[in-house]
Amino acid sequence: xxxxxxxxxxxxxxxxxxxxxxxxxxxxxxxxxxxxxxxxxxxxxxxxxxxxxxxxxxxxxxxxxxxxxxxxxxxxxxxxxxxxxxxxxxxxxxxxxxxxxxxxxxxxxxxxxxxxxxxxxxxxxxxxxxxxxxxxxxxxxxxxxxxxxxxxxxxxxxxxxxx
Amino acid sequence: xxxxxxxxxxxxxxxxxxxxxxxxxxxxxxxxxxxxxxxxxxxxxxxxxxxxxxxxxxxxxxxxxxxxxxxxxxxxxxxxxxxxxxxxxxxxxxxxxxxxxxxxxxxxxxxxxxxxxxxxxxxxxxxxxxxxxxxxxxxxxxxxxxxxxxxxxxxxxxxxxxx
Numbered sequence: 329x330x331x332x333x334x335x336x337x338x339x340x341x342x343x344x345x346x347x348x349x350x351x352x353x354x355x356x357x358x359x360x361x362x363x364x365x366x367x368x369x370x371x372x373x374x375x376x377x378x379x380x381x382x383x384x385x386x387x388x389x390x391x392x393x394x395x396x397x398x399x400x401x402x403x404x405x406x407x408x409x410x411x412x413x414x415x416x417x418x419x420x421x422x423x424x425x426x427x428x429x430x431x432x433x434x435x436x437x438x439x440x441x442x443x444x445x446x447x448x449x450x451x452x453x454x455x456x457x458x459x460x461x462x463x464x465x466x467x468x469x470x471x472x473x474x475x476x477x478x479x480x481x482x483x484x485x486x487x488x489x490x491x
Numbered sequence: 492x493x494x495x496x497x498x499x500x501x502x503x504x505x506x507x508x509x510x511x512x513x514x515x516x517x518x519x520x521x522x523x524x525x526x527x528x529x530x531x532x533x534x535x536x537x538x539x540x541x542x543x544x545x546x547x548x549x550x551x552x553x554x555x556x557x558x559x560x561x562x563x564x565x566x567x568x569x570x571x572x573x574x575x576x577x578x579x580x581x582x583x584x585x586x587x588x589x590x591x592x593x594x595x596x597x598x599x600x601x602x603x604x605x606x607x608x609x610x611x612x613x614x615x616x617x618x619x620x621x622x623x624x625x626x627x628x629x630x631x632x633x634x635x636x637x638x639x640x641x642x643x644x645x646x647x648x649x650x651x652x653x654x
Contacts, residue, residue: 330493330578335581336581339605339609361590363590365586404612419494421496421499423500424503435639441628446494449623453612455615456612460608484591
């Protein structure tokens with residue numbers, strides 16, 4: 329099981345914007361620079377976050393991205409679904425219906441137990457992700473990070489913010 | 492997030508073997524035929540299940556595969572890890588350490604909160620998978636499946652079993 333590499337930068341960008349403030353705008357170039365990823369690579373994920381209503385895109389030469397809603401109304405699940413799509417990790421192909429001496433498909437009224445069990449596990453995964461808000465991550469970051477990490481982030485935001 | 496397609500056939504094969512009986516041997520060709528997958532495609536996953544101690548490979552012209560341990564000692568997590576590997580779905584690249592004005596890495600003593608939160612969700616996922624045993628799936632299958640589905644499976648096993 330694997331999440332795409334874009335998830336990490338997407339979550340970090342949303343968290344950095346939340347730390348910068350509700351109305352703070354940061355350009356895509358700065359978001360890419362701070363996380364050491366290519367702007368074109370990041371742009372795809374920023375657009376997905378805009379499409380999902382997590383970020384807002386501010387056009388123009390002094391534009392960029394800002395939160396579309398408050399940090400306590402953005403969960404990790406929102407970001408994962410925005411970037412990865414909503415399809416479950418286990419994609420049942422109904423292979424139970426294949427093979428010799430096939431039965432008519434109406435016999436398979438109940439869902440496959442294997443699919444059911446895999447989806448139950450994914451529900452638990454999504455449940456924890458949906459309980460975790462960007463505001464929780466920010467609080468944890470502020471309480472547990474070395475002060476030099478926080479200072480570096482604040483200095484970068486100050487240099488690049490567009491209000 | 493996506494699991495490889497091999498997971499579905501791997502779980503179905505282990506469940507079919509468990510349904511056939513603890514010492515029942517089925518050839519790879521029959522396992523592939525029953526699930527409508529190519530034998531060469533399935534062979535890779537059968538080998539992974541053998542390497543993980545879930546199945547045993549019986550060599551020779553009348554050989555095949557059988558359970559290496561009892562069905563109540565094989566969990567869905569065992570199979571998922573055997574086929575997908577044990578790396579977490581979220582693979583932290585420590586992008587928090589990238590970018591301008593880098594700090595020495597010793598500042599980052601505590602794990603990244605984003606990584607921590609993503610791993611917590613995956614622990615919940617793995618927890619449910621590890622609680623679900625192949626014996627549970629078999630019981631559910633026997634109790635809830637249409638009798639024609641069960642009869643078809645039994646007839647196929649009877650025709651292909653090698654004890």
